[in-house]
Amino acid sequence: MVERYALEPLKSLWNLESQYKRWLEVELAVIKAYEVFNRVPKGTFEKISRNIYFNIDKFLEVEKEVEHDVIAFIKVVTSKMGEEAKYFHYGLTSSDIVDTANMLALLRSIKFIEKELEVLGSLLFEKAVKYKYLPTIGRTHGVHAEPTSFGLKFLSWFDEVKRNLKRLEIAREEISVGKLSGAVGNYANIDPEIEKLALSYLSLKPAPVSSQVIPRDYHAHLIEVFGLISAGIERMAIEIRHLQRTEVLEVQEPFKKNQRGSSAMPHKKNPILCERLTGLSRIVRNYINVALENISLWHERDISHSSTERFMFPDITMLIFYMVKKSQYLIEKLVIFEDNIKKNIELTKGLIYSQRVLHALIDKGFSREKAYQRIQKIALECWAKKLSFKEKIEKDFKDLLSKKEIEELFSPSFYLRNIDKIFERFEENINQ
Numbered sequence: 001m002v003e004r005y006a007l008e009p010l011k012s013l014w015n016l017e018s019q020y021k022r023w024l025e026v027e028l029a030v031i032k033a034y035e036v037f038n039r040v041p042k043g044t045f046e047k048i049s050r051n052i053y054f055n056i057d058k059f060l061e062v063e064k065e066v067e068h069d070v071i072a073f074i075k076v077v078t079s080k081m082g083e084e085a086k087y088f089h090y091g092l093t094s095s096d097i098v099d100t101a102n103m104l105a106l107l108r109s110i111k112f113i114e115k116e117l118e119v120l121g122s123l124l125f126e127k128a129v130k131y132k133y134l135p136t137i138g139r140t141h142g143v144h145a146e147p148t149s150f151g152l153k154f155l156s157w158f159d160e161v162k163r164n165l166k167r168l169e170i171a172r173e174e175i176s177v178g179k180l181s182g183a184v185g186n187y188a189n190i191d192p193e194i195e196k197l198a199l200s201y202l203s204l205k206p207a208p209v210s211s212q213v214i215p216r217d218y219h220a221h222l223i224e225v226f227g228l229i230s231a232g233i234e235r236m237a238i239e240i241r242h243l244q245r246t247e248v249l250e251v252q253e254p255f256k257k258n259q260r261g262s263s264a265m266p267h268k269k270n271p272i273l274c275e276r277l278t279g280l281s282r283i284v285r286n287y288i289n290v291a292l293e294n295i296s297l298w299h300e301r302d303i304s305h306s307s308t309e310r311f312m313f314p315d316i317t318m319l320i321f322y323m324v325k326k327s328q329y330l331i332e333k334l335v336i337f338e339d340n341i342k343k344n345i346e347l348t349k350g351l352i353y354s355q356r357v358l359h360a361l362i363d364k365g366f367s368r369e370k371a372y373q374r375i376q377k378i379a380l381e382c383w384a385k386k387l388s389f390k391e392k393i394e395k396d397f398k399d400l401l402s403k404k405e406i407e408e409l410f411s412p413s414f415y416l417r418n419i420d421k422i423f424e425r426f427e428e429n430i431n432q
Contacts, residue, residue: 001315001318005280005318005319005322006318006322007318007322009112010109010112010317010318010321011318013108013109014105014109014134014314014317014318016056016059017056019101019105020056020059021054021107022101022102022104023070023073023097023098023101023198023291024052024054024077025101025104025202026100026101026104026178026180026198026202027077027088027097028045028048029199029202030090030091030092030180030190030194030198031044031045031087031088032045032198032201033195033197033198034090034194036197037191037193037194037197038342039191039194040084040090044084045086045263047084048081048084048085048087048088051080051081051082051084051129052080052081053077053078053079053080054076054077054083054341055076055420056388058076059072060072060257061075067371068094070094070097070098071094073429074089080304081353090180090189090283091189091190092180092182092189092190093182093183093212095179095213095214095301096181096182097216099179099213100178100179100180100199100202100214102309102313103175103176103177103178104202104204105313105317106175106222106313106317107172107409108318109175109318109321110168110171112321113168113229113317113320113324114168114172115171116324116325116328117164117168117229117324118165119328120161120324120327120328120331121158121161121162123157123328123331123332124154124156124157124161124331125155125158127151127331127381128151128152128153128154128155128423129151129423131149131150131151131154131336132149132150132151132152132155132419133149133150133151133419134149134150134151134341135147135148135150135341135345135413135415135416136148136149136150136153136344136345137248137345137352139345142242144344144347144348144351144352145352146352146353146355147412147415147416148415148416149416150336150341150417152419152422153239154331155422155426157232157235157236157424159426160232160314162226164225164229164232166203167225167228168225168229171222172222174218174221174222174416175218175219175221175222176204176205176212177199177205177206177207177214177218178195178199178202178205178207179195179206179207179210179213179214180194180195180198180206181195181206181210182213184211185210185211185212185300192206199367204353211297211299211301211303212300212301213305215295216291216294216295216297217295219294219309219313220288220291220294223287223288223290223291223316223367224288224291225319226284226287226316226320227288228319229323229324230280230281230284230319230320230323231281231285232321233324233327234278235280236277236331237273237274237277237278237327237330238274238278239272240253240271240274240330241271241278241341244271246275248339248340249337250336250341250344251272251334251335251337252269252271252334252337253272253333253334253335254273254329254330254333254334255269255273255332255335256333273326273330274330276326277323277327277330279327280319280322280323281323283319284316284320284323285400287312287316290308290312294308294309304308345412348383348389349382349387349388349389349390350382350388350390350393350410351382351383351389353380353389353390353410354376354379354389356410356414357393357409358372358375360401360405360409361374361375361397361400364400364401378392378393378396390406390410393406394406394407
Protein backbone atom coordinates (compact mmCIF):
# COMPACT_ATOMS: atom_id res chain seq x y z
CA MET A 1 0.00 0.00 0.00
CA VAL A 2 1.26 3.48 -0.87
CA GLU A 3 2.04 5.17 2.44
CA ARG A 4 0.27 8.45 1.62
CA TYR A 5 -3.07 6.66 1.25
CA ALA A 6 -2.70 4.43 4.33
CA LEU A 7 -4.68 5.83 7.26
CA GLU A 8 -5.05 4.51 10.76
CA PRO A 9 -6.55 2.32 12.11
CA LEU A 10 -6.57 0.27 8.89
CA LYS A 11 -2.87 0.77 8.32
CA SER A 12 -2.02 -1.03 11.56
CA LEU A 13 -4.74 -3.59 11.04
CA TRP A 14 -2.96 -4.89 7.92
CA ASN A 15 0.65 -4.74 9.06
CA LEU A 16 2.76 -7.87 9.58
CA GLU A 17 2.40 -7.86 13.34
CA SER A 18 -1.38 -7.81 13.10
CA GLN A 19 -1.30 -10.57 10.49
CA TYR A 20 0.71 -12.88 12.75
CA LYS A 21 -1.51 -12.03 15.72
CA ARG A 22 -4.57 -13.06 13.74
CA TRP A 23 -2.90 -16.32 12.80
CA LEU A 24 -2.26 -16.87 16.48
CA GLU A 25 -5.89 -16.08 17.31
CA VAL A 26 -7.03 -18.84 14.97
CA GLU A 27 -4.49 -21.38 16.21
CA LEU A 28 -5.40 -20.70 19.85
CA ALA A 29 -9.14 -20.95 19.12
CA VAL A 30 -8.54 -24.46 17.78
CA ILE A 31 -6.47 -25.48 20.83
CA LYS A 32 -9.22 -24.15 23.09
CA ALA A 33 -11.85 -26.18 21.21
CA TYR A 34 -9.66 -29.29 21.29
CA GLU A 35 -9.46 -29.00 25.04
CA VAL A 36 -13.24 -28.69 25.40
CA PHE A 37 -13.63 -31.90 23.37
CA ASN A 38 -10.86 -33.64 25.33
CA ARG A 39 -8.71 -34.05 22.25
CA VAL A 40 -5.73 -32.56 24.10
CA PRO A 41 -4.84 -32.79 27.79
CA LYS A 42 -6.41 -30.29 30.16
CA GLY A 43 -4.22 -27.28 30.62
CA THR A 44 -2.79 -27.43 27.09
CA PHE A 45 -4.35 -24.12 26.08
CA GLU A 46 -2.89 -22.40 29.14
CA LYS A 47 0.58 -23.90 28.59
CA ILE A 48 0.66 -22.97 24.91
CA SER A 49 -0.57 -19.45 25.64
CA ARG A 50 2.09 -18.98 28.30
CA ASN A 51 5.00 -20.27 26.18
CA ILE A 52 4.32 -18.58 22.86
CA TYR A 53 7.41 -16.98 21.31
CA PHE A 54 6.24 -14.08 19.18
CA ASN A 55 9.11 -12.43 17.31
CA ILE A 56 8.50 -10.86 13.90
CA ASP A 57 12.17 -10.63 12.96
CA LYS A 58 12.55 -14.32 13.75
CA PHE A 59 9.47 -15.19 11.68
CA LEU A 60 11.01 -13.45 8.67
CA GLU A 61 14.44 -14.96 9.27
CA VAL A 62 13.07 -18.52 9.37
CA GLU A 63 10.83 -17.86 6.37
CA LYS A 64 13.92 -17.12 4.27
CA GLU A 65 15.18 -20.58 5.19
CA VAL A 66 11.99 -22.64 4.76
CA GLU A 67 10.33 -20.55 2.00
CA HIS A 68 6.95 -20.91 3.72
CA ASP A 69 5.51 -18.18 5.94
CA VAL A 70 3.09 -20.35 7.94
CA ILE A 71 5.69 -23.03 8.63
CA ALA A 72 8.12 -20.33 9.76
CA PHE A 73 5.41 -18.92 12.01
CA ILE A 74 4.72 -22.32 13.59
CA LYS A 75 8.41 -23.09 14.12
CA VAL A 76 9.07 -19.80 15.86
CA VAL A 77 5.87 -19.64 17.92
CA THR A 78 6.41 -23.15 19.32
CA SER A 79 10.20 -22.87 19.76
CA LYS A 80 9.96 -22.11 23.50
CA MET A 81 7.25 -24.68 24.22
CA GLY A 82 7.61 -28.11 25.75
CA GLU A 83 5.57 -31.24 25.01
CA GLU A 84 2.48 -29.13 24.36
CA ALA A 85 4.00 -27.87 21.08
CA LYS A 86 2.88 -31.04 19.29
CA TYR A 87 -0.76 -29.94 19.57
CA PHE A 88 -0.16 -26.57 17.91
CA HIS A 89 -1.54 -26.62 14.32
CA TYR A 90 -2.63 -30.24 14.87
CA GLY A 91 -4.92 -31.47 12.07
CA LEU A 92 -4.76 -28.15 10.25
CA THR A 93 -3.39 -26.88 6.96
CA SER A 94 -1.95 -23.46 6.21
CA SER A 95 -5.06 -22.22 4.47
CA ASP A 96 -7.16 -23.00 7.54
CA ILE A 97 -5.16 -20.35 9.34
CA VAL A 98 -4.58 -17.85 6.54
CA ASP A 99 -8.11 -17.90 5.10
CA THR A 100 -9.80 -17.64 8.47
CA ALA A 101 -7.44 -14.90 9.64
CA ASN A 102 -8.02 -12.97 6.40
CA MET A 103 -11.75 -13.06 7.03
CA LEU A 104 -11.12 -11.58 10.46
CA ALA A 105 -9.07 -8.77 8.91
CA LEU A 106 -11.70 -8.06 6.27
CA LEU A 107 -14.50 -8.02 8.82
CA ARG A 108 -12.59 -5.67 11.09
CA SER A 109 -11.85 -3.41 8.14
CA ILE A 110 -15.51 -3.35 7.17
CA LYS A 111 -16.44 -2.26 10.68
CA PHE A 112 -14.33 0.89 10.32
CA ILE A 113 -15.49 1.54 6.75
CA GLU A 114 -19.17 1.26 7.69
CA LYS A 115 -18.72 3.78 10.49
CA GLU A 116 -17.11 6.31 8.14
CA LEU A 117 -19.74 5.75 5.44
CA GLU A 118 -22.39 6.61 8.03
CA VAL A 119 -20.57 9.88 8.74
CA LEU A 120 -20.34 10.65 5.01
CA GLY A 121 -24.04 9.98 4.64
CA SER A 122 -24.88 12.38 7.46
CA LEU A 123 -22.80 15.14 5.85
CA LEU A 124 -24.51 14.60 2.50
CA PHE A 125 -27.98 14.68 4.02
CA GLU A 126 -27.14 17.86 5.90
CA LYS A 127 -26.16 19.55 2.62
CA ALA A 128 -29.22 18.12 0.86
CA VAL A 129 -31.56 19.73 3.38
CA LYS A 130 -29.64 23.02 3.41
CA TYR A 131 -29.83 23.45 -0.37
CA LYS A 132 -33.11 21.69 -1.18
CA TYR A 133 -34.78 24.99 -2.20
CA LEU A 134 -31.83 26.42 -4.11
CA PRO A 135 -32.62 26.30 -7.85
CA THR A 136 -29.77 25.18 -10.09
CA ILE A 137 -29.52 24.33 -13.73
CA GLY A 138 -29.83 20.62 -14.43
CA ARG A 139 -27.52 19.28 -17.12
CA THR A 140 -27.98 16.32 -19.41
CA HIS A 141 -25.16 15.37 -21.80
CA GLY A 142 -23.29 18.25 -20.13
CA VAL A 143 -25.79 20.68 -21.70
CA HIS A 144 -28.25 22.92 -19.84
CA ALA A 145 -31.59 21.15 -19.51
CA GLU A 146 -34.09 22.47 -16.92
CA PRO A 147 -33.79 23.87 -13.41
CA THR A 148 -33.75 21.50 -10.47
CA SER A 149 -32.85 21.56 -6.77
CA PHE A 150 -29.19 21.86 -5.85
CA GLY A 151 -29.97 19.82 -2.76
CA LEU A 152 -31.11 16.89 -4.89
CA LYS A 153 -27.52 16.31 -5.96
CA PHE A 154 -26.55 15.63 -2.35
CA LEU A 155 -29.69 13.61 -1.66
CA SER A 156 -28.96 11.37 -4.64
CA TRP A 157 -25.41 10.79 -3.40
CA PHE A 158 -26.69 10.09 0.11
CA ASP A 159 -29.20 7.59 -1.25
CA GLU A 160 -26.36 5.77 -3.02
CA VAL A 161 -24.31 5.70 0.18
CA LYS A 162 -27.27 4.12 2.00
CA ARG A 163 -27.64 1.48 -0.70
CA ASN A 164 -23.95 0.69 -0.51
CA LEU A 165 -24.15 0.39 3.26
CA LYS A 166 -26.88 -2.22 2.83
CA ARG A 167 -24.78 -4.04 0.23
CA LEU A 168 -21.79 -3.94 2.56
CA GLU A 169 -23.90 -5.31 5.41
CA ILE A 170 -24.98 -8.24 3.23
CA ALA A 171 -21.40 -8.90 2.15
CA ARG A 172 -20.16 -8.64 5.75
CA GLU A 173 -22.67 -11.22 6.89
CA GLU A 174 -21.77 -13.47 3.97
CA ILE A 175 -18.03 -13.43 4.66
CA SER A 176 -18.41 -14.02 8.39
CA VAL A 177 -17.14 -17.54 7.78
CA GLY A 178 -13.99 -19.45 8.45
CA LYS A 179 -12.55 -22.79 7.45
CA LEU A 180 -10.80 -25.37 9.65
CA SER A 181 -11.45 -28.48 7.58
CA GLY A 182 -7.95 -29.68 6.77
CA ALA A 183 -5.83 -30.24 3.71
CA VAL A 184 -8.63 -30.87 1.18
CA GLY A 185 -11.66 -29.75 3.16
CA ASN A 186 -12.98 -33.20 4.15
CA TYR A 187 -12.27 -33.07 7.90
CA ALA A 188 -9.99 -36.12 7.76
CA ASN A 189 -7.89 -34.86 10.67
CA ILE A 190 -10.24 -32.52 12.51
CA ASP A 191 -13.86 -32.87 13.53
CA PRO A 192 -16.51 -30.47 12.13
CA GLU A 193 -17.77 -29.86 15.68
CA ILE A 194 -14.32 -28.67 16.72
CA GLU A 195 -14.28 -26.33 13.71
CA LYS A 196 -17.69 -24.97 14.67
CA LEU A 197 -16.69 -24.32 18.28
CA ALA A 198 -13.30 -22.83 17.40
CA LEU A 199 -14.83 -20.47 14.86
CA SER A 200 -17.50 -19.41 17.35
CA TYR A 201 -14.71 -18.06 19.57
CA LEU A 202 -13.82 -15.81 16.61
CA SER A 203 -17.47 -14.82 15.96
CA LEU A 204 -17.40 -16.77 12.70
CA LYS A 205 -19.39 -19.70 11.35
CA PRO A 206 -18.07 -22.55 9.19
CA ALA A 207 -18.18 -22.20 5.42
CA PRO A 208 -20.75 -24.89 4.50
CA VAL A 209 -18.44 -26.47 1.92
CA SER A 210 -14.75 -25.79 1.45
CA SER A 211 -11.81 -27.36 -0.30
CA GLN A 212 -8.37 -26.51 1.01
CA VAL A 213 -9.59 -22.91 0.85
CA ILE A 214 -12.76 -20.93 1.36
CA PRO A 215 -14.37 -20.54 -2.10
CA ARG A 216 -13.27 -17.24 -3.58
CA ASP A 217 -16.73 -16.06 -4.64
CA TYR A 218 -17.16 -14.95 -1.02
CA HIS A 219 -14.31 -12.49 -1.45
CA ALA A 220 -15.33 -11.49 -4.98
CA HIS A 221 -18.76 -10.35 -3.80
CA LEU A 222 -17.19 -8.09 -1.18
CA ILE A 223 -14.71 -6.66 -3.69
CA GLU A 224 -17.60 -5.89 -6.06
CA VAL A 225 -19.34 -3.96 -3.27
CA PHE A 226 -16.14 -2.01 -2.67
CA GLY A 227 -16.15 -1.26 -6.41
CA LEU A 228 -19.66 0.17 -6.11
CA ILE A 229 -18.65 2.32 -3.15
CA SER A 230 -15.68 3.70 -5.08
CA ALA A 231 -17.87 4.36 -8.13
CA GLY A 232 -20.32 6.31 -5.98
CA ILE A 233 -17.51 8.44 -4.62
CA GLU A 234 -16.20 9.01 -8.13
CA ARG A 235 -19.68 10.13 -9.23
CA MET A 236 -19.56 12.87 -6.59
CA ALA A 237 -15.99 13.79 -7.52
CA ILE A 238 -16.71 14.13 -11.23
CA GLU A 239 -19.76 16.31 -10.59
CA ILE A 240 -17.74 18.61 -8.34
CA ARG A 241 -14.86 18.71 -10.84
CA HIS A 242 -17.22 19.93 -13.56
CA LEU A 243 -18.93 22.44 -11.29
CA GLN A 244 -15.52 23.86 -10.34
CA ARG A 245 -14.51 24.61 -13.94
CA THR A 246 -13.76 28.29 -14.39
CA GLU A 247 -16.62 28.68 -16.89
CA VAL A 248 -19.06 27.17 -14.39
CA LEU A 249 -17.64 27.87 -10.90
CA GLU A 250 -20.66 26.85 -8.86
CA VAL A 251 -18.57 25.00 -6.28
CA GLN A 252 -14.96 24.67 -5.23
CA GLU A 253 -13.32 21.90 -3.27
CA PRO A 254 -11.58 22.97 -0.02
CA PHE A 255 -8.39 24.97 -0.44
CA LYS A 256 -6.28 25.43 2.69
CA LYS A 257 -4.66 28.71 3.71
CA ASN A 258 -1.10 27.83 2.66
CA GLN A 259 -2.04 25.39 -0.10
CA ARG A 260 -0.50 25.81 -3.57
CA GLY A 261 -2.36 24.93 -6.74
CA SER A 262 0.41 24.99 -9.32
CA SER A 263 4.19 25.16 -9.26
CA ALA A 264 4.08 27.48 -12.28
CA MET A 265 0.83 29.48 -11.99
CA PRO A 266 0.16 31.10 -8.61
CA HIS A 267 -3.49 31.82 -9.41
CA LYS A 268 -4.52 28.15 -9.71
CA LYS A 269 -6.98 26.35 -7.44
CA ASN A 270 -7.26 22.88 -8.90
CA PRO A 271 -9.74 20.12 -7.93
CA ILE A 272 -6.87 17.83 -6.99
CA LEU A 273 -8.76 15.91 -4.30
CA CYS A 274 -11.62 15.08 -6.67
CA GLU A 275 -9.14 14.04 -9.34
CA ARG A 276 -7.33 11.85 -6.81
CA LEU A 277 -10.59 10.17 -5.84
CA THR A 278 -11.35 9.54 -9.51
CA GLY A 279 -7.96 7.90 -10.01
CA LEU A 280 -8.19 5.75 -6.88
CA SER A 281 -11.63 4.55 -7.94
CA ARG A 282 -10.04 3.11 -11.07
CA ILE A 283 -7.64 1.06 -8.94
CA VAL A 284 -10.44 -0.25 -6.73
CA ARG A 285 -12.59 -1.28 -9.67
CA ASN A 286 -9.73 -3.09 -11.36
CA TYR A 287 -9.40 -5.33 -8.33
CA ILE A 288 -12.86 -6.69 -9.16
CA ASN A 289 -11.41 -8.52 -12.15
CA VAL A 290 -8.63 -9.95 -9.98
CA ALA A 291 -11.17 -11.18 -7.42
CA LEU A 292 -13.29 -12.83 -10.10
CA GLU A 293 -10.28 -14.56 -11.64
CA ASN A 294 -9.32 -15.90 -8.22
CA ILE A 295 -12.52 -17.95 -8.10
CA SER A 296 -11.27 -20.54 -10.61
CA LEU A 297 -8.52 -22.51 -8.85
CA TRP A 298 -7.16 -25.93 -9.78
CA HIS A 299 -8.94 -28.83 -8.09
CA GLU A 300 -8.99 -28.41 -4.29
CA ARG A 301 -6.63 -25.47 -4.47
CA ASP A 302 -3.64 -23.84 -6.09
CA ILE A 303 -1.98 -20.63 -4.91
CA SER A 304 -2.53 -18.40 -7.92
CA HIS A 305 -4.91 -16.37 -5.75
CA SER A 306 -2.49 -16.03 -2.84
CA SER A 307 -0.07 -13.46 -4.24
CA THR A 308 -2.89 -11.28 -5.56
CA GLU A 309 -4.68 -11.25 -2.22
CA ARG A 310 -1.57 -10.09 -0.40
CA PHE A 311 -1.99 -6.89 -2.42
CA MET A 312 -5.74 -6.81 -2.88
CA PHE A 313 -7.12 -7.22 0.64
CA PRO A 314 -4.96 -4.56 2.34
CA ASP A 315 -4.98 -2.21 -0.66
CA ILE A 316 -8.68 -2.20 -1.37
CA THR A 317 -9.82 -1.84 2.24
CA MET A 318 -7.33 0.93 2.94
CA LEU A 319 -8.20 2.69 -0.32
CA ILE A 320 -11.93 2.58 0.39
CA PHE A 321 -11.34 3.83 3.93
CA TYR A 322 -9.12 6.64 2.60
CA MET A 323 -11.63 7.60 -0.10
CA VAL A 324 -14.52 7.73 2.34
CA LYS A 325 -12.55 9.83 4.84
CA LYS A 326 -11.44 12.28 2.14
CA SER A 327 -14.99 12.46 0.79
CA GLN A 328 -16.16 13.53 4.23
CA TYR A 329 -13.68 16.41 4.17
CA LEU A 330 -14.65 17.26 0.60
CA ILE A 331 -18.38 17.49 1.34
CA GLU A 332 -18.09 19.14 4.73
CA LYS A 333 -15.77 21.92 3.50
CA LEU A 334 -17.15 22.27 -0.03
CA VAL A 335 -17.43 25.93 -1.08
CA ILE A 336 -20.74 26.67 -2.79
CA PHE A 337 -21.16 29.86 -4.85
CA GLU A 338 -24.90 30.49 -4.76
CA ASP A 339 -24.67 33.66 -6.85
CA ASN A 340 -22.97 31.77 -9.67
CA ILE A 341 -25.54 28.99 -9.43
CA LYS A 342 -28.31 31.56 -9.93
CA LYS A 343 -26.37 33.33 -12.69
CA ASN A 344 -25.85 30.11 -14.65
CA ILE A 345 -29.60 29.46 -14.72
CA GLU A 346 -29.91 32.56 -16.90
CA LEU A 347 -26.96 31.73 -19.15
CA THR A 348 -29.09 30.59 -22.08
CA LYS A 349 -31.37 33.66 -21.87
CA GLY A 350 -34.43 31.59 -20.98
CA LEU A 351 -34.04 28.64 -23.39
CA ILE A 352 -34.22 26.21 -20.48
CA TYR A 353 -37.95 27.00 -20.14
CA SER A 354 -38.77 25.71 -23.63
CA GLN A 355 -40.71 22.68 -22.37
CA ARG A 356 -42.89 24.91 -20.20
CA VAL A 357 -43.75 27.04 -23.25
CA LEU A 358 -44.32 23.87 -25.29
CA HIS A 359 -46.87 22.64 -22.75
CA ALA A 360 -48.53 26.05 -22.61
CA LEU A 361 -49.09 25.99 -26.39
CA ILE A 362 -50.48 22.45 -26.20
CA ASP A 363 -52.86 23.59 -23.45
CA LYS A 364 -53.95 26.41 -25.76
CA GLY A 365 -54.95 23.93 -28.46
CA PHE A 366 -51.76 23.31 -30.49
CA SER A 367 -50.88 19.77 -31.48
CA ARG A 368 -47.69 18.56 -29.85
CA GLU A 369 -45.85 18.34 -33.18
CA LYS A 370 -46.88 21.81 -34.31
CA ALA A 371 -46.03 23.33 -30.92
CA TYR A 372 -42.65 21.57 -30.84
CA GLN A 373 -41.69 22.74 -34.35
CA ARG A 374 -42.71 26.30 -33.55
CA ILE A 375 -40.81 26.45 -30.25
CA GLN A 376 -37.73 24.74 -31.62
CA LYS A 377 -37.48 27.22 -34.48
CA ILE A 378 -37.71 30.16 -32.07
CA ALA A 379 -35.27 28.56 -29.60
CA LEU A 380 -32.63 27.84 -32.24
CA GLU A 381 -32.90 31.38 -33.59
CA CYS A 382 -32.48 32.81 -30.09
CA TRP A 383 -29.47 30.55 -29.46
CA ALA A 384 -27.79 31.53 -32.74
CA LYS A 385 -28.41 35.25 -32.32
CA LYS A 386 -28.01 35.40 -28.50
CA LEU A 387 -31.57 36.73 -28.13
CA SER A 388 -33.81 36.55 -25.08
CA PHE A 389 -36.12 33.54 -25.45
CA LYS A 390 -38.62 35.12 -23.07
CA GLU A 391 -38.80 38.38 -25.02
CA LYS A 392 -39.23 36.45 -28.26
CA ILE A 393 -42.10 34.42 -26.78
CA GLU A 394 -43.73 37.60 -25.45
CA LYS A 395 -43.54 39.12 -28.92
CA ASP A 396 -44.62 36.11 -30.98
CA PHE A 397 -47.42 34.92 -28.67
CA LYS A 398 -48.70 38.20 -27.20
CA ASP A 399 -52.22 37.41 -28.43
CA LEU A 400 -52.13 33.90 -26.92
CA LEU A 401 -50.22 34.21 -23.64
CA SER A 402 -50.64 36.97 -21.06
CA LYS A 403 -47.66 38.61 -19.37
CA LYS A 404 -48.63 36.90 -16.13
CA GLU A 405 -48.72 33.50 -17.83
CA ILE A 406 -45.31 34.10 -19.40
CA GLU A 407 -43.82 35.20 -16.07
CA GLU A 408 -45.01 31.94 -14.53
CA LEU A 409 -43.61 29.93 -17.45
CA PHE A 410 -40.17 31.44 -16.88
CA SER A 411 -40.00 30.94 -13.11
CA PRO A 412 -37.43 28.45 -11.74
CA SER A 413 -39.55 27.93 -8.61
CA PHE A 414 -41.96 25.81 -10.68
CA TYR A 415 -39.32 23.10 -10.89
CA LEU A 416 -39.07 22.83 -7.11
CA ARG A 417 -42.78 22.29 -6.46
CA ASN A 418 -42.35 18.57 -5.71
CA ILE A 419 -39.03 18.73 -3.87
CA ASP A 420 -40.65 18.28 -0.47
CA LYS A 421 -42.46 15.19 -1.72
CA ILE A 422 -39.18 13.70 -2.96
CA PHE A 423 -37.56 14.28 0.44
CA GLU A 424 -40.58 12.88 2.27
CA ARG A 425 -40.65 9.76 0.09
CA PHE A 426 -36.93 9.31 0.59
CA GLU A 427 -37.18 9.56 4.37
CA GLU A 428 -40.10 7.12 4.40
CA ASN A 429 -38.03 4.61 2.44
CA ILE A 430 -34.92 4.82 4.64
CA ASN A 431 -37.03 4.49 7.79
CA GLN A 432 -38.71 1.28 6.62
